[in-house]
Amino acid sequence: MRVEVRELLREVDEAVRSVDLSPEADARVAERIEMERRRRARPSRPIGGVAIAFATGVALATGLALLWGRSTHDAGVPPTAVTYAPVDCSSHQQGDRLRLRGHCRIELSSAMVVETWRDAALAVTPRGPRVLDGAATFEVAPVRGDEPIRVLVAGGSIEVMGTRFTVIERDLRGRVDLVEGRIVFVDLSNRRVVLLPGERLTWTAAGIDALPSSPPAPTEPRIDSVVPAELDQPSPRPTPRITAESHRSTVPLDRIAQLRAAGRYEEALSVVRQTGRTKLDRRTREALAYEEGAILQDHLHRTDEACTHWRRHLRRFPSGTYAASVALRLRDCESQ
Amino acid sequence: MGLDVRSTLRLVGKPPARVEPMTDGSQRDRLSPDLAEADMVAMMYRQYRDLVVHLALRYGGGRRAWAEDITQDVFVRLFKHVRHVNALDEPRGWFYRVTTNLCLNRLRRERYLNRPVVRWLLRQSFDHRDPEQIGLTHDLLRRAFERIEALPPKVRVCMFMHHVDGLPQVEIAEILGHSKGYVSKLVARGEAALAELATERRGP
Numbered sequence: 001m002r003v004e005v006r007e008l009l010r011e012v013d014e015a016v017r018s019v020d021l022s023p024e025a026d027a028r029v030a031e032r033i034e035m036e037r038r039r040r041a042r043p044s045r046p047i048g049g050v051a052i053a054f055a056t057g058v059a060l061a062t063g064l065a066l067l068w069g070r071s072t073h074d075a076g077v078p079p080t081a082v083t084y085a086p087v088d089c090s091s092h093q094q095g096d097r098l099r100l101r102g103h104c105r106i107e108l109s110s111a112m113v114v115e116t117w118r119d120a121a122l123a124v125t126p127r128g129p130r131v132l133d134g135a136a137t138f139e140v141a142p143v144r145g146d147e148p149i150r151v152l153v154a155g156g157s158i159e160v161m162g163t164r165f166t167v168i169e170r171d172l173r174g175r176v177d178l179v180e181g182r183i184v185f186v187d188l189s190n191r192r193v194v195l196l197p198g199e200r201l202t203w204t205a206a207g208i209d210a211l212p213s214s215p216p217a218p219t220e221p222r223i224d225s226v227v228p229a230e231l232d233q234p235s236p237r238p239t240p241r242i243t244a245e246s247h248r249s250t251v252p253l254d255r256i257a258q259l260r261a262a263g264r265y266e267e268a269l270s271v272v273r274q275t276g277r278t279k280l281d282r283r284t285r286e287a288l289a290y291e292e293g294a295i296l297q298d299h300l301h302r303t304d305e306a307c308t309h310w311r312r313h314l315r316r317f318p319s320g321t322y323a324a325s326v327a328l329r330l331r332d333c334e335s336q
Numbered sequence: 337m338g339l340d341v342r343s344t345l346r347l348v349g350k351p352p353a354r355v356e357p358m359t360d361g362s363q364r365d366r367l368s369p370d371l372a373e374a375d376m377v378a379m380m381y382r383q384y385r386d387l388v389v390h391l392a393l394r395y396g397g398g399r400r401a402w403a404e405d406i407t408q409d410v411f412v413r414l415f416k417h418v419r420h421v422n423a424l425d426e427p428r429g430w431f432y433r434v435t436t437n438l439c440l441n442r443l444r445r446e447r448y449l450n451r452p453v454v455r456w457l458l459r460q461s462f463d464h465r466d467p468e469q470i471g472l473t474h475d476l477l478r479r480a481f482e483r484i485e486a487l488p489p490k491v492r493v494c495m496f497m498h499h500v501d502g503l504p505q506v507e508i509a510e511i512l513g514h515s516k517g518y519v520s521k522l523v524a525r526g527e528a529a530l531a532e533l534a535t536e537r538r539g540p
Contacts, residue, residue: 005526040374
């Protein structure tokens with residue numbers, strides 16, 4: 001019988017071996033190795049990081065400038081450079097398509113930064129960036145003039161005047177969660193829906209699927225777990241984690257979002273801290289702790305305090321939902 | 337400057353007929369220690385890429401993306417140890433060991449994440465592998481593939497190491513960090529799971 005077992009295993013193994021990786025996959029592996037080589041080759045971290053980001057940015061900007069060149073007038077603020085920030089990002093560019101893996105932070109223009117955490121695909125079109133697949137958080141600086149910046153999605157486009165929001169798109173379905181500011185979703189029949197901080201809108205390829213509603217509490221995307229299953233559903237369903245409904249009485253999410261949207265970060269921080277002292281479940285405490293660190297680091301620029309906060313966060317939630325993101329933030333923060 | 341690893345891709349040939357984990361030491365030319373680490377990695381990538389990809393595809397049930405991730409992890413890890421690996425008499429053993437252990441760790445994590453309760457909590461769909469995607473159209477082989485995929489990761493890895501790669505149980509125990517007795521038990525468990533199909537294969 002052992003002989004038959006061996007033969008079965010060998011035949012299965014032979015069949016599996018016939019698969020092999022695609023040339024694109026090989027190229028991605030090679031690119032990742034090359035990135036690691038460059039990372040190790042740079043002389044010192046801060047200077048090397050800037051040099052690599054600059055060199056990559058110049059190379060990519062050359063390609064993108066050609067794509068954008070003709071129709072910058074109707075594209076709002078034209079992207080000027082694509083700069084890869086350090087973290088743990090690998091990218092593959094094919095034509096106007098960018099496939100990103102890992103934690104990437106990309107400057108699409110002087111006014112727009114996009115951040116992705118796992119696999120994501122974007123297209124850089126003359127009308128604006130398009131989210132093809134995956135989750136991406138956009139940060140848009142306030143736009144001067146009348147023409148907004150547009151982010152294209154399957155069900156229409158998102159017009160932005162200066163804000164932070166997360167787009168998740170998969171299989172021509174998607175959603176946007178607005179963190180700060182104000183955005184207008186324009187569907188394919190030119191129907192316009194205004195979103196306020198803390199609101200979510202979902203779409204399909206046919207247009208708007210569900211009008212604005214309050215999203216779950218965490219303001220950063222949770223691509224690792226929620227996205228695929230959630231987008232398989234025709235409309236958003238309450239998650240078993242924290243939801244706006246289940247915690248509205250105890251967690252003043254809207255208040256925090258409004259304060260952030262208004263640029264009143266000290267007050268937002270104070271509300272987050274006060275709320276964190278109340279009795280909450282572990283997941284909500286983690287989300288609030290993440291929020292606190294993000295405000296300290298991104299808005300108040302209190303780097304030392306943020307570093308201490310992230311270290312404490314990792315000790316409190318070593319295997320939490322945000323552990324990977326916190327570790328990266330801590331690394332960024334310590335390198336400053 | 338380091339060697340551009342992308343250029344080496346063109347030189348990658350077809351995989352060897354079978355994974356031979358530790359047996360080709362006599363033919364090995366050690367790389368010059370004067371080479372930059374990146375060059376060593378690039379050359380080792382050319383040399384051992386097929387072994388790593390094959391093992392990753394085997395344990396990942398033919399999933400390309402899975403195998404790609406493992407391959408990246410192995411060669412990124414190699415950067416840390418490249419001089420040590422180059423000094424080894426048989427680097428192939430290092431690649432075999434590291435790839436197998438990375439695959440095993442990932443399979444364990446996946447198995448945990450595929451538990452119904454965890455899937456429900458994380459809202460993830462079950463990662464189903466279709467045997468026909470890897471060309472297993474024959475019914476017996478298809479069922480064997482499914483049975484193998486359903487085995488606990490450790491059992492699956494031990495079965496392939498023992499029956500396909502021909503490693504003695506002592507060596508498997510050393511690579512996986514278990515006792516020989518435990519490996520023997522795992523192999524026996526795997527054989528029992530495939531016994532019915534083996535009997536069917538042998539015929540009446």
